[in-house]
Amino acid sequence: MVSILNTVETGHEDVIHDAEMDYYGLRLATCSSDQSIKIYNLKNGTQSLVADLKGHYGPVWQVAWAHPKFGNFLASCSYDRKVIIWKETNNEWVKFHEYTNHDSSVNSVAWAPHEYGLILACGSLDGTISIISYTPENNSWEPKRIMNAHTSGCNAVSWCPASALISSLNPSATKSQNKRLASGGCDNLVKIWKEEGDQWVEETKIEIHSDWVRDVAWAPSVGLTKNMIASCSQDHRVFVSSSDDFINWKSDLLHKFDDAVWSVSWSLTANILAVSGADNKVSLWKIDTEGQWVCISEVIKGKAEISN
16 A cells, blocks of 8 residues: 655745655655755654755756765756766765766766766766766766767666676576666667776667657666566656566566656565656556556545555
C-alpha cells in the first residue's frame, strides 16, 4: 500500500522541475523555473529550509545528490547552459565548481556509482554528453565529452550500477569492469555508452520509441539477474529493456499512457517503477506472477489511489 506521508511547501515562485531526496532520505532538494534551488531538512513530518541556492540564470531542470562518502555535494543543471556543483561546508552551501562547456541547455545530470569516484554525467540539448571527474589531489575537474551523442539533443543520462553482471546465464559471470552509461535523446533513441581507455564509445542503441525520449533509468542491480533500463517518451509509452550482455536488449512495453511521459524512477530494489507525465499523475508499476506489468498505485492531484 502507498500513502502520502508529507506535503512540502517549497516557496518556489514558478514551476518545480525536479525534487530529489538525499541518500539517507533526510533532505530534499528542489529546483524550479524561478532559477533557484532549495534544500530542506525533513523530520517527523515537518520541514525546514536550510539553503536557497542562486547561481543559475534560467530554469533549473534537474538536481542530483552525490554519495555521502564524498561529503554533501549537489549538482544542478539549467537552461543557462551551466552545471553547478554545490558543496556544504560548515553548514553553508557554496558553489564548488561551475561547468560551462555546453552550447545549449543542460537537461540532465547524474552522479556515477560511488565506487568509481566523484564523477558526474551531463546531457545537453547541444547533443553532447559530458563526463566530469574530480581529482582531490589537485582539487580539479577533468572533463571528457561524447560529441554528437544524440541528434538534436540529449534529454537524460543514467549510470549502470557498478555491480551489474555481464551475463546472468553464465556461471562464470563476473562484474562489469567498464563504466557504462545510458542516455535518451531527441532522436527517439536510447543509447548505451561504454568507457574504453580514455574514450567513451557507443556500445549499442535501442530503437523502440517514436518520439523524443524524455527519461532513462538504469535499474539498481540488487537482487537482479540481468540489466534493466526503463525509458519514457513523448510517444506516451514506457518500455523496460533487459539484457544479459549489454549488447542484446529485449524491450517490453510497460504501458501506453494518455499523454507524454516525463520521468521514470526505480525503487532501491528495482521491483517497483514510478512513472510521471503530462497527465499530472504519478503511478507505481510492478511485475506480477505472470510476468506482466501492473499498476499498483496512482496519485492524482495529491490523492493516492491503490489498485488491488
